[in-house]
Structures are given as C-alpha cells and as structure tokens.
Amino acid sequence: MKHLIAPSVLAADYTNLQKDFDMVNKSEADWYHVDVMDGRFVPNISFGMFIVAAMKKMATKPLDVHLMIVEPEKYIEQFREAGADVISVHYEACPHLHRTIQQIKATGAKAGVALNPHTPVSVLENVIEETDMVVLMSVNPGYGGQKFIYQTLKKVAQLKEMITVRNTNTLIEIDGGVGLQNAESLLKAGADVLVAGSSVFKSENPLDTISRMKAIGKDVFQA
Ligand code: DX5
Ligand code: ZN
Numbered sequence: 001m002k003h004l005i006a007p008s009v010l011a012a013d014y015t016n017l018q019k020d021f022d023m024v025n026k027s028e029a030d031w032y033h034v035d036v037m038d039g040r041f042v043p044n045i046s047f048g049m050f051i052v053a054a055m056k057k058m059a060t061k062p063l064d065v066h067l068m069i070v071e072p073e074k075y076i077e078q079f080r081e082a083g084a085d086v087i088s089v090h091y092e093a094c095p096h097l098h099r100t101i102q103q104i105k106a107t108g109a110k111a112g113v114a115l116n117p118h119t120p121v122s123v124l125e126n127v128i129e130e131t132d133m134v135v136l137m138s139v140n141p142g143y144g145g146q147k148f149i150y151q152t153l154k155k156v157a158q159l160k161e162m163i164t165v166r167n168t169n170t171l172i173e174i175d176g177g178v179g180l181q182n183a184e185s186l187l188k189a190g191a192d193v194l195v196a197g198s199s200v201f202k203s204e205n206p207l208d209t210i211s212r213m214k215a216i217g218k219d220v221f222q223a
Pocket of ligand 1: 008011035066139140142143145146176177195197199
C-alpha cells in the first residue's frame with residue numbers, strides 16, 4: 001500500500017486558515033490531521049467541534065481527528081457530525097476502550113486508537129482486530145514542533161509484526177516530529193500514515209515538502 005500524508009493543521013496559520021486549506025487541498029496530501037486538546041488529558045487547549053465543522057467546509061480531503069481529551073466517549077457523535085472521517089481516542093483516556101471503538105464505528109467513522117510514547121503496543125493485543133488505525137505518538141501529546149522520540153521506530157516494527165501475524169487491515173499512523181529526515185525509516189519500519197505539522201507548514205515551500213514526503217514512499221514501496 002502506498003503511504004498517506006496527513007498535514008497537522010495545528011501548525012497552520014490561524015489568521016488565514018483558508019489559505020493553508022487551499023494549499024493542502026491542491027497538494028499531494030491525503031488527509032487533514034486535526035488535533036483536539038482539552039487542557040486535561042494534555043496540558044494544552046486547541047479547539048473543539050465548531051472549528052472542526054468550519055474546517056470540514058474548507059477541506060476537500062478526509063478529516064483525521066485526534067482526540068487528546070478525557071472521556072472522549074461523550075463527544076464522539078458530535079465530532080462525527082462536525083465532519084470527522086477518522087476519530088482516534090487515546091488508550092490512556094479510555095477505561096472501556098473496546099466499547100469506545102464500537103461507538104466510533106457505529107457513527108460510520110473509522111476508529112483509531114492513539115498510544116502515548118510510554119505505552120507499549122502490547123496493550124492493543126485484544127482490540128487490534130477491531131481497530132482501523134493505531135496512532136503511535138512519537139512525541140508527548142500536547143504541542144506541535146517537538147523532537148521525534150527515537151524509540152518509536154521499535155514500536156512501529158513491533159506493531160507491524162502484530163498486525164501481520166493477526167492479518168488485520170489496521171493502519172499505523174505516526175504522530176509527532178515527523179519530517180523528511182525520518183520519513184523513510186518510519187515507512188521502512190511499517191508506517192502507513194505520516195502526520196506532519198511543523199515540517200510542512202513551517203517549511204519554505206509546503207507544497208514541495210508534501211510532494212517530497214510522498215515521493216519517499218514511492219521508492220520504498222516500489223522497491
Ligand atoms: C501533538 C499532536 C501532533 C502535532 C504534530 O500533540 O498530536 O499531531 O500537531 O506536530 P509536529 O508535526 O509539528 O510534531
Ligand atoms: Zn495529533
């Protein structure tokens with residue numbers, strides 16, 4: 001499978017979101033990665049469903065909504081109504097994860113589960129068949145522009161092994177500190193979706209950066 005690129009709009013220009021959405025719409029990117037933070041699960045607060053609904057109006061590509069919030073089960077339907085195509089909740093925020101995954105799927109959205117850097121992939125053994133995507137956090141969630149945590153590479157390989165052995169269609173998404181410098185090793189380890197915030201929006205030529213990130217995968221998968 002060819003990998004997907006999901007620019008994280010957390011790093012976009014909020015004084016002119018339309019301009020950045022126009023750029024991503026015409027780029028080779030596949031999804032929008034949309035970070036929702038509540039100031040409780042993570043120290044930072046970003047935005048909620050009203051803003052997601054506004055983003056949906058500007059986007060011509062699917063919205064991959066990453067809920068960094070406590071009690072996400074209270075808001076899943078509202079984020080789906082706002083336009084989320086993929087909804088990811090944190091393992092660390094869900095005491096009844098299996099139920100929450102079913103709840104997401106019942107809305108018609110794809111269900112993702114995100115793991116903090118300290119959480120081993122083995123915690124997903126009993127839900128991997130139900131999970132459409134695993135989001136491996138490669139920074140501690142809460143902020144854009146942080147340094148990639150290198151141990152994530154090992155987790156990608158472990159998760160890829162679990163997915164292969166169990167023969168599921170689960171996608172592996174990597175979130176945090178991803179850019180042209182580490183995209184290739186992540187793809188080789190088994191990543192399917194690369195989230196890229198600062199490396200896209202803070203680059204001199206975001207369109208070109210997205211295109212180069214997409215091209216790396218072409219080499220990997222055609223080899
Ligand atoms: C971190 C967020 C990430 C963030 C990535 O809490 O989940 O999606 O936007 O930003 P960069 O790519 O700048 O590390
Ligand atoms: Zn994210």
